[in-house]
Amino acid sequence: MSLASTEVLSDVDAAVRDVARRAQVASRALATASRGTKDAVLHALADALVAASDELVAANAEDLDRERAGGMSPGLLDRLALTPARVDGIAAALRDVAGLPDPVGEVVRGQTLPNGLRLRQVRVPMGVVGMIYEARPNVTVDAAGLALKSGNAVILRGGSAAARSNEVVVRVLRDALEAQGLPADLVQTVDPWGRAGGVALMHARGLVDVLIPRGGAGLIRTVVAESTVPVIETGTGNVHVYVDASADLDEALPIVMNSATQRVGACNSAETLLVHQDVAAQFLPRVLAALAGADVVLHGDAATIGAAPDGVAVAPATDHDWATEYLALELAVRVVASLDEAIEHIRTWSTGHTEAILTNDLRASERFVAEVDAAAVMVNASTRFTDGGELGLGAEIGISTQKLHARGPMGLTELTTTKWVVTGDGHVRP
Amino acid sequence: MSLASTEVLSDVDAAVRDVARRAQVASRALATASRGTKDAVLHALADALVAASDELVAANAEDLDRERAGGMSPGLLDRLALTPARVDGIAAALRDVAGLPDPVGEVVRGQTLPNGLRLRQVRVPMGVVGMIYEARPNVTVDAAGLALKSGNAVILRGGSAAARSNEVVVRVLRDALEAQGLPADLVQTVDPWGRAGGVALMHARGLVDVLIPRGGAGLIRTVVAESTVPVIETGTGNVHVYVDASADLDEALPIVMNSATQRVGACNSAETLLVHQDVAAQFLPRVLAALAGADVVLHGDAATIGAAPDGVAVAPATDHDWATEYLALELAVRVVASLDEAIEHIRTWSTGHTEAILTNDLRASERFVAEVDAAAVMVNASTRFTDGGELGLGAEIGISTQKLHARGPMGLTELTTTKWVVTGDGHVRP
Numbered sequence: 001m002s003l004a005s006t007e008v009l010s011d012v013d014a015a016v017r018d019v020a021r022r023a024q025v026a027s028r029a030l031a032t033a034s035r036g037t038k039d040a041v042l043h044a045l046a047d048a049l050v051a052a053s054d055e056l057v058a059a060n061a062e063d064l065d066r067e068r069a070g071g072m073s074p075g076l077l078d079r080l081a082l083t084p085a086r087v088d089g090i091a092a093a094l095r096d097v098a099g100l101p102d103p104v105g106e107v108v109r110g111q112t113l114p115n116g117l118r119l120r121q122v123r124v125p126m127g128v129v130g131m132i133y134e135a136r137p138n139v140t141v142d143a144a145g146l147a148l149k150s151g152n153a154v155i156l157r158g159g160s161a162a163a164r165s166n167e168v169v170v171r172v173l174r175d176a177l178e179a180q181g182l183p184a185d186l187v188q189t190v191d192p193w194g195r196a197g198g199v200a201l202m203h204a205r206g207l208v209d210v211l212i213p214r215g216g217a218g219l220i221r222t223v224v225a226e227s228t229v230p231v232i233e234t235g236t237g238n239v240h241v242y243v244d245a246s247a248d249l250d251e252a253l254p255i256v257m258n259s260a261t262q263r264v265g266a267c268n269s270a271e272t273l274l275v276h277q278d279v280a281a282q283f284l285p286r287v288l289a290a291l292a293g294a295d296v297v298l299h300g301d302a303a304t305i306g307a308a309p310d311g312v313a314v315a316p317a318t319d320h321d322w323a324t325e326y327l328a329l330e331l332a333v334r335v336v337a338s339l340d341e342a343i344e345h346i347r348t349w350s351t352g353h354t355e356a357i358l359t360n361d362l363r364a365s366e367r368f369v370a371e372v373d374a375a376a377v378m379v380n381a382s383t384r385f386t387d388g389g390e391l392g393l394g395a396e397i398g399i400s401t402q403k404l405h406a407r408g409p410m411g412l413t414e415l416t417t418t419k420w421v422v423t424g425d426g427h428v429r430p
Numbered sequence: 431m432s433l434a435s436t437e438v439l440s441d442v443d444a445a446v447r448d449v450a451r452r453a454q455v456a457s458r459a460l461a462t463a464s465r466g467t468k469d470a471v472l473h474a475l476a477d478a479l480v481a482a483s484d485e486l487v488a489a490n491a492e493d494l495d496r497e498r499a500g501g502m503s504p505g506l507l508d509r510l511a512l513t514p515a516r517v518d519g520i521a522a523a524l525r526d527v528a529g530l531p532d533p534v535g536e537v538v539r540g541q542t543l544p545n546g547l548r549l550r551q552v553r554v555p556m557g558v559v560g561m562i563y564e565a566r567p568n569v570t571v572d573a574a575g576l577a578l579k580s581g582n583a584v585i586l587r588g589g590s591a592a593a594r595s596n597e598v599v600v601r602v603l604r605d606a607l608e609a610q611g612l613p614a615d616l617v618q619t620v621d622p623w624g625r626a627g628g629v630a631l632m633h634a635r636g637l638v639d640v641l642i643p644r645g646g647a648g649l650i651r652t653v654v655a656e657s658t659v660p661v662i663e664t665g666t667g668n669v670h671v672y673v674d675a676s677a678d679l680d681e682a683l684p685i686v687m688n689s690a691t692q693r694v695g696a697c698n699s700a701e702t703l704l705v706h707q708d709v710a711a712q713f714l715p716r717v718l719a720a721l722a723g724a725d726v727v728l729h730g731d732a733a734t735i736g737a738a739p740d741g742v743a744v745a746p747a748t749d750h751d752w753a754t755e756y757l758a759l760e761l762a763v764r765v766v767a768s769l770d771e772a773i774e775h776i777r778t779w780s781t782g783h784t785e786a787i788l789t790n791d792l793r794a795s796e797r798f799v800a801e802v803d804a805a806a807v808m809v810n811a812s813t814r815f816t817d818g819g820e821l822g823l824g825a826e827i828g829i830s831t832q833k834l835h836a837r838g839p840m841g842l843t844e845l846t847t848t849k850w851v852v853t854g855d856g857h858v859r860p
Contacts, residue, residue: 255856
């Protein structure tokens with residue numbers, strides 16, 4: 001279903017479709033490569049990045065200087081920064097990916113039918129994976145490594161703030177691929193065409209098999225609205241922790257603290273704490289004091305405000321608080337009358353990322369697991385475990401909050417599709 | 431990622447979002463229902479349709495009269511027509527779906543991590559499934575049956591040509607659901623809002639979890655371009671059969687005939703025959719004569735035209751022929767110099783639906799299977815086997831030609847997603 005035949009293409013669209021066509025051709029070289037070949041390539045890419053460390057850091061310094069002058073915040077500058085140690089870390093992550101099992105070739109289902117036809121549904125690479133992301137040069141390498149390991153070509157569109165860094169990273173990776181006898185076009189970028197290149201990538205349906213946006217809500221919303229290429233939506237996590245009437249409160253306290261404060265910029269951090277009214281008087285003073293002690297800005301309903309110990313400030317929570325993914329040391333707290341009220345609150349405000357119940361009641365845990373609709377449901381565990389590494393996937397290209405194809409952390413398997421292989425002996429359909 | 435907050439909605443958009451919200455609420459009643467409950471409901475729906483047979487046939491007659499007067503072709507009128515026997519058949523299909531295993535609750539993956547966290551990835555319903563299709567009232571029931579069995583609510587948009595038929599079908603299904611104590615809103619239609627209702631359904635992102643268009647290429651292209659809801663693209667099959675140098679030609683002949691002529695309106699029918707030059711002189715006269723004898727209109731390259739026996743007309747094939755899904759008794763034929771040339775031809779023109787090789791050469795079959803990128807690859811079998819029923823899925827809601835989520839025939843499993851359930855004992859992330 002190419003759009004080329006029915007629409008007049010801009011020069012950028014045409015150029016990016018050409019990039020995608022080259023990626024498609026290049027992907028064929030990798031689709032049938034053995035795991036040994038692919039792992040050797042990943043090690044070679046890691047070596048090449050380490051060898052180019054000085055050059056990478058110098059290019060990155062140009063990005064940092066420009067963005068610092070442009071007023072980028074210290075937090076974002078830190079995410080953008082490359083140091084020799086960080087380059088080593090990025091290379092080490094590539095070697096870790098080389099150590100993971102290869103999903104390609106796995107037989108997902110298979111049987112011999114009564115008529116003698118032999119069926120196999122086999123995992124195969126997607127083909128061409130597009131990644132649109134913000135100013136984190138490590139994502140450039142991560143995405144390339146995961147795509148290559150799963151047999152795909154990748155087309156990258158990084159944030160303009162990392163333009164020089166990404167330019168050098170991509171050149172180093174492409175040179176290393178060629179040195180390994182593989183097509184350089186397995187890794188390409190549309191950054192030279194800037195924002196228009198990203199939009200053209202979203203329109204390259206039929207050439208790009210999947211597009212994965214990674215970044216803030218604005219970026220993801222744009223990609224979802226604009227793309228005709230199938231998108232896997234990642235990211236936004238408005239995450240709840242519900243402390244049930246039967247919860248072990250000594251266990252609940254560290255789980256709440258871990259969920260809410262360990263790494264507030266992560267999408268699996270908690271935004272809202274729901275506490276059953278039967279344990280509110282006992283639990284809220286403790287947890288609010290602990291949260292305030294960790295510099296967490298608190299918002300609460302009237303019952304929560306009433307339960308706050310002296311010296312702990314709790315501002316009245318509004319619908320804005322229930323709806324917001326803070327990505328900051330900030331938490332909304334509400335007292336609920338029942339498990340049903342907790343589930344109803346979550347249904348109203350959840351983004352379907354991660355929801356947790358802390359309970360010792362088997363039926364309550366089972367109802368919560370069954371009735372809460374999210375990529376991950378935690379029982380007596382921190383919400384921070386929704387992560388490819390923590391869930392044993394070995395690596396992660398993002399966390400899907402949609403239901404199609406992949407839900408939750410996406411690893412190598414999620415970068416593959418399947419193919420039915422049907423073998424007969426002259427079988428025709430009656 | 432609701433659009434409601436950022437865009438001014440039309441009345442139709444608002445009304446359809448309301449339909450979708452009711453579907454979402456209704457879906458919760460079914461998401462946790464047991465297989466026994468769901469199967470009993472499907473039998474009750476089948477009973478209700480049979481009981482309403484006269485009313486359905488009468489409503490259908492109104493559609494038929496109007497469309498006949500409007501000049502609808504006899505083929506399309508036949509697809510639109512309901513008879514008491516067809517209503518019985520539609521009801522029987524519902525009972526067959528009741529007999530299939532329930533995908534919900536299947537544990538896809540699971541393990542206990544070294545830190546003691548217990549992981550399960552469990553199959554759960556999508557939630558709300560949207561179906562946009564053309565004038566076939568049986569699809570209304572099929573889609574509802576498959577969606578309900580897999581625990582989903584369904585929102586339907588049928589072709590306007592079947593408006594009266596679908597109106598009665600939906601009413602009968604909704605009444606039967608209520609009689610079973612389930613929400614009628616598990617089955618809804620946006621047909622009252624006509625084309626605008628269909629477009630609004632495509633925009634109901636965040637409320638509708640997946641949209642499946644079923645119909646001609648035009649319908650599918652529109653849905654893909656317009657929808658912000660994730661779409662599973664179905665359908666177009668530009669299907670090739672390659673007769674290798676080593677093929678058993680006595681076996682190849684019936685496979686080609688079956689692929690090319692058994693049901694030409696189906697997407698798994700063959701459009702192009704590729705013949706290796708080493709067997710062209712032997713095979714082409716036989717197969718061309720057989721095809722011509724079956725009234726197949728033939729197009730061919732120069733070598734094919736040269737090999738045609740007396741009295742068999744073969745028109746020169748153009749790029750248009752290589753590109754076209756005929757959906758008619760029509761076939762393009764080309765002689766290729768090698769397996770590579772066959773694969774290259776398929777790569778150029780394939781829509782990724784079904785491709786077949788007829789061969790006795792193990793390495794040739796393995797290369798074809800590995801290098802041809804399609805939902806289904808047949809070895810020594812008719813292309814007509816790409817079908818949910820034939821591949822043992824029991825039922826089919828469409829055949830996906832995209833790589834995301836579902837590829838090839840889609841059954842009940844493809845109408846589900848997964849949920850990670852993570853159980854700990856106070857686990858926090860270090």
